[in-house]
Amino acid sequence: MGEHDLEDLILRWARTAGIGFFLLDRQGRIVECNQAAARILERQRSDLLDRALADFIHPEDLTDVERRVAELRAGSTVFVERRLRRAGGGYHYCELGVIDLGEQGVGLACRAVESRRRLEARLRVADRLASAGVMLESITHSLNDPLSILLLNSRDMIEQVSKLQARLSRAWMKVANSLGQERAREIFSSSGPDEENRRTDRLHAQLEEIWQASERLIRISRSIQEFVSQQQPADAAEVNTVVERALALMEEELRFRARVRRELGQVPRARVTSSQLAHAVVNLLQNAALAIDKRGCGHGEIVVRTFREGESVCLAVRDNGAGMDADEQKMIFEPDYSSWSDATTAGLGLFVVRQVVDDAGGHIRIESTVGQGSEFTLVLPVAEGTEAPPTEEHRNFNRRCGQATPRVLVVDDDAGMGRAIRRILEPHCRIVFVDSGEKAIAQLEHDSNFDLVLCDVVMPGLNGFDLHDWIMKNNPRLARCFLFMTGGVFTAAAKERLRRKAVMLIEKPFSPTGLRETIFDLLG
Known part of the structure; x- marks a missing residue:
């Protein structure tokens, strides 16, 4: 093949190849390009000739032109990613290979890399979420036991203080009636029932504050668990519940920026x-x-709405922030795009939103006005059917207890948790507590006359799963009255074992009322 034939072949290939080719003069104007290059810029080939390539590059991507020109003149072939303007507005990422052709100008090969960047972004998101999920599950598991102890004990103390207040009032009156009020004041070191009531009222109020703070911590913990959990049914999101938990997670970030x-x-x-x-x-x-911060209006407002449209569930978030123009609206869902100049985000937030909605088979509506704010509406398909009915194994859990006061074996490696559960349940149940799976087996080998086993899942040594397996083999009756409690399981194997076992579960942290009701339902 002659030299001219080879040149003709290369020229024909360049004109028809799927990669875009540009030939630029020394001033950066387009002298020649192929059809693939025109398609990338969404324009006719004739419209590109004699235009400066810089007209189609995002302004922020032109900042290092001088450095790139210097590299070219030094004889390097430069490979860069740049955002090129679409004809319909907005930009998309392209990979450019640039080579200096001397007096003839600059040669440039171009290919769109949107699909690759989206895949890379999804992998980054998945890796980030997986790492964060493991860390958060570990943290919440560590917190849930002390939170449960705090909640159970504070509620029990509130109940005991109320009883103590009534007893003190009765005792004061009895002493005053028998020995006189002067002697009663000496004995009780108070001026009368009113002072005693003020003391106990103050203690009661302090305990209520502890209880309420514990409840708030529990809501945050459960919101985190919801945020990282992968155990929910794939097609059954309770939208309003998800909204409330997301707002709980974001409470501190939003409270000084906007009214929700x-x-x-x-x-x-x-x-x-x-x-x-x-x-x-x-x-x-x-x-x-961030949009409210960008506008700097000083009186931000965020409105979260849920409503139904036909066979779709809609979730809308509206703000009175900076708003967006048409070009920005076309770019906001692209990976790594961010309009926040202070680099507060990695540019993946709205990309994640779009991926979630796309994966669910829904779509997103945007309404935005510059200087007035934006509203994003997620339109999601309605889940088919209703919540699955309880399994036959769970129905069989409900049975009538044969004793007036049921015996409960509590197994937890945290002794503080065991003491708190004992205080909550002992008025209604007879409690035997052990702090390991091995001690539970020893107890059951010695005395198996229990009505229910309440057992932690994650324990050193013999864990809750292993104990349940042993009871299934050695005492099938008791295995049907087995209740797991857990502050979260965070290994794939543990999650799978928990999913396969037909055993009821109560999640830590739980309230005294929640624990009692669960146990009494199980005992029938």
Whole structure:
């Protein structure tokens, strides 16, 4: 093949190849390009000739032109990623290979890399969420036992103080009636029932504050568990519940930036995983907060709405922030795009939102006005059917206790948890507590006359699963009255074992009322 034939072949290939080719003069104007290059810029080839390539590059990507020109003149072939302007507005990422052709100008090969960047972004998101999930599950598991102890004990103390207040009042009156009020004041070191009541009222109020703070911590803990959990049914998100938990997670971030208003309607479940929807809502709330910061209006407002449209569940987040123009609206869901100049985000927030909605088979509506704010509406398909009925094994759990006061074996490696459970249940049950699975087996080998076993899942040595397996083999009757309690399991194997076992579960931290009701339901 002659030299001219080879040149003709290369020229024909360049004109028809799927990669875009540009020939630029020394001033950076387009002298020649192929059809693939025109398609990348969404224009006719004739419209590109004699235009400066810089006209189609995002302004922020032109900042290092001088350095790149210097590299070219030094004889290097430069490979860069740049955002090129679409004809319809907005930009997309392209990989450019640039070579200096001397007096003839500059040669440039171009290919779109949107698909690759989206895949890379999804992998980054998945890796980030997986790492964060393991860390958060470990943290919440560590917190849930002390939170449960705090909650159980504070509630029990409130009840005991109320009883003590009544007893003190009766005792004071009896002493005063028998020995006189002067002697009663000496004995009780108080001026009368009113002073005793003030003391106990103060103690009662302090304990109520501890209880309320514990409840708040529990709501945050459960919101975190919802955020990272992968155990929910894939098609059964309770949208309003997810919204409330996302707002609980974002409470501190939002409280000084905006007033949050809820307009939550009665909506069916959405066909999306709860944890994925939680990620989407948190990212929308973060975006709203940043938009309010960008506008600097000083009186931000965020409105979260849920409503139904036909066979869709809608979740809308509206803010009175900076708003967006049409070009920005076309870019916001691209990976690594961020309009926040202070680099407060990695540019993946709204990309995550779009991936969640796309995976669920829904779509996103945007309404935005520059200087007035934006509203993002997630339109999700309604989940089919209703909540699955309880399994036959769970129905069989409900039985009538044969004793007036049931005996309960409590197994937990945290002695403080055992003492708290004993205080809550002992008025209603006879409690035997052991702090390991091995001691539980020793207890059952010696005395198996229990009505229920309440057992922690994660324990050193013999864990809850292993204990349940042993009871299944050696005491099938008691195995049917087995209640797991857990502050969270965070290994894949543990999650799978928990899923396969037909055993009821109560999640830590739990309230005294929640624990009692669960046990009494189980005992029938």
